Amino acid sequence: MEQPDYLPKDYDGIQLVGNMDELFAATFGPANVVLYPRSLTAAFNARAQAADFKALSLLLLDGLSEKDMSHEDLSEAASRLEGGSKKAAQQILDDMKAFESNDLKPALRIFIGKALVNLADYGGKIFQEGAHLFHGDGVPTRFLCCYTAPATEGLCNEDAERYIDSENYAQELAASYTAERGRNPYHPLPGLQGYPEKTEDFKRWLERNNDYYFPKPRARIFSFKIGDVFRFAGEKNYAGVPPFIHRGPPSNDDSSPRLVLVGDLKP
Ligand SMILES: [Fe+2]
Numbered sequence: 001m002e003q004p005d006y007l008p009k010d011y012d013g014i015q016l017v018g019n020m021d022e023l024f025a026a027t028f029g030p031a032n033v034v035l036y037p038r039s040l041t042a043a044f045n046a047r048a049q050a051a052d053f054k055a056l057s058l059l060l061l062d063g064l065s066e067k068d069m070s071h072e073d074l075s076e077a078a079s080r081l082e083g084g085s086k087k088a089a090q091q092i093l094d095d096m097k098a099f100e101s102n103d104l105k106p107a108l109r110i111f112i113g114k115a116l117v118n119l120a121d122y123g124g125k126i127f128q129e130g131a132h133l134f135h136g137d138g139v140p141t142r143f144l145c146c147y148t149a150p151a152t153e154g155l156c157n158e159d160a161e162r163y164i165d166s167e168n169y170a171q172e173l174a175a176s177y178t179a180e181r182g183r184n185p186y187h188p189l190p191g192l193q194g195y196p197e198k199t200e201d202f203k204r205w206l207e208r209n210n211d212y213y214f215p216k217p218r219a220r221i222f223s224f225k226i227g228d229v230f231r232f233a234g235e236k237n238y239a240g241v242p243p244f245i246h247r248g249p250p251s252n253d254d255s256s257p258r259l260v261l262v263g264d265l266k267p
Helices: 018-024 046-061 071-078 083-100 170-181 198-209
Strands: 015-018 031-034 106-110 141-146 152-154 160-162 213-215 219-221 229-233 243-248 258-265
Touching: 018 031, 018 229, 046 071, 046 083, 046 106, 071 083, 071 106, 083 106, 106 229, 160 170, 170 198
Parallel strands: 015 031
Antiparallel strands: 031 229, 106 258, 141 229, 141 258, 152 219, 152 243, 160 213
């Protein structure tokens, strides 16, 4: 299969498949991402598609009562919709069904840009912040599809550096620790090697942020397309591959929430 032009060249971290069945059947190694590049334009014309999903995202945001929307929640909401947003909801419901029949638990998540609403109004029910940073997910594997822009971004593993190991960003980490905790990250006297010695609390803080990564200088960062369905290895995968490092970029357009379908293995 020909590699789509939005993926990095000569990178073996992404395996391509041609349909949903192959996506569910694929295994990791050496790739830590399996991608079914899919365009939704069979059911929508490209312009209408973007507008339909945007309209749907705003309608769902308006009535949001749950952190994750299940198939049941969405079909309930869809029964009150019409026209383009109903068609958009139907597309997501179909994808959720496909996830369900492959033993995944589908959940539709709604991410918003910073300025759209006061988060407190939603009782913290909307995902924010952490997902904007490059990270690995604390799961064995996860399936994703984005329906509104911007889609998930990936970072090639060779070009990523764990926060906790980072020499290049040691100062930034120390500064964000100080800002968050109001404490000095280092002991006042240098350690045995003459380097500043981290306090136990700073070490624990770094450990807690261990799933976050920095892109190295000139890192290859790529973006999936709307409609693509992909699965990736998390931090706890059993395939022995490194986790796929990714982020949900903050939306440029605060009037359009990001709609993301997540599929996790059933517990
Ligand atoms: Fe994630």
